[in-house]
Amino acid sequence: MIELLELTAGEQVLDLGCGTGMNFPLLQDQVGPGGRIVGIDRSADMLAQARKKATRQGWDNVILIQADATTLDPAKISTQITRAGGEALSEAALTTYALSLMQPWQAAWAHMRKLTVEQARLGVLDMQRPTGPSSVLTPLARVACWMGGADIDAHPWTALERDCTDVRATSVRGGHLQVRVGAKTSDAMGSPR
Ligand SMILES: C[S@@+](CC[C@H](N)C(=O)[O-])C[C@H]1O[C@@H](n2cnc3c(N)ncnc32)[C@H](O)[C@@H]1O
Numbered sequence: 001m002i003e004l005l006e007l008t009a010g011e012q013v014l015d016l017g018c019g020t021g022m023n024f025p026l027l028q029d030q031v032g033p034g035g036r037i038v039g040i041d042r043s044a045d046m047l048a049q050a051r052k053k054a055t056r057q058g059w060d061n062v063i064l065i066q067a068d069a070t071t072l073d074p075a076k077i078s079t080q081i082t083r084a085g086g087e088a089l090s091e092a093a094l095t096t097y098a099l100s101l102m103q104p105w106q107a108a109w110a111h112m113r114k115l116t117v118e119q120a121r122l123g124v125l126d127m128q129r130p131t132g133p134s135s136v137l138t139p140l141a142r143v144a145c146w147m148g149g150a151d152i153d154a155h156p157w158t159a160l161e162r163d164c165t166d167v168r169a170t171s172v173r174g175g176h177l178q179v180r181v182g183a184k185t186s187d188a189m190g191s192p193r
Contacts, residue, residue, distance in 0.1 A: 001123045002026045004168050004181040005092050012036040012083065014090040016069050016112050017098025019043075021050035021062075028059060036061045038081050038090060038115075042068045069098075069108035074115050090116045094123035099156035101149050109159045113184060122164055123181040124157040126150075134174020141176050 002023065007013055007030035015023050018039030027037050039062065041047050047064045054062040063081055078088035093116045099105040116122065127145055129138045129152055145152040157180040161167055164182025171178050 001094065001125050001179045001181060002030065005094060005121050005123050007031050007092055010034040011091040012038060014038045014093035014115055016040050016093060016095040016108060018050060019046045021053045023094065023096060024053060024062065033061055036063060039064045040067050040069060042066065069111055070102050070104060072111055074111055077115060090120060092121040096125040099124060100126045100151050100154040105154055105156045106159065109156060113163065116184060118186055120184045121181060122160055122184055124160045125177060125179045126156050127152055127176055128155055128178055131175035134176065137174060
């Protein structure tokens with residue numbers, strides 16, 4: 001999914017529900033030291049691990065913010081991430097294995113859009129019940145999602161399909177992992193919020 005986001009050096013990318021920063025090494029490869037990663041997560045423990053990772057790697061371009069993605073105030077977050085030129089919004093944003101844990105995930109999706117520039121590239125990676133021959137693994141997938149607190153039937157990528165253009169889709173693990181990347185349409189073109 002990170003490849004599909006087509007990040008370029010110097011861009012700011014938002015990772016919503018970033019957890020321990022598992023995506024950060026791949027994101028760093030793309031945006032480089034002149035870019036920035038903004039990680040938002042509600043868990044202080046997860047962010048502490050992400051912070052350790054950034055420190056260990058010597059990344060000084062990682063901004064970590066503790067906030068509930070469903071209730072955060074985008075204006076307040078923006079003041080925490082305003083760049084030298086005055087721009088706070090990110091050129092791209094992704095959320096991996098996270099929206100399906102958020103209640104209601106639609107609010108988090110709306111905030112992700114609000115924290116990005118017009119026509120930003122947005123990416124969602126999340127889980128569903130495996131399909132086709134892999135559907136025999138559905139009980140396993142359901143237990144794994146339940147244990148992780150995820151709603152396997154949330155299908156949050158459907159919001160991206162609705163609110164973005166140039167949507168690219170892929171899936172792995174028998175359809176269990178669904179990936180969507182697209183370009184954000186303006187609020188006027190997307191669904192009202
Ligand atoms: C399964 S982890 C995925 C972490 C990371 N995105 C990854 O791919 O490794 C889900 C993350 O979402 C965070 N999370 C869940 N609900 C949240 C919410 N309402 N607001 C912000 N973060 C939330 C959790 O704290 C956790 O770090």
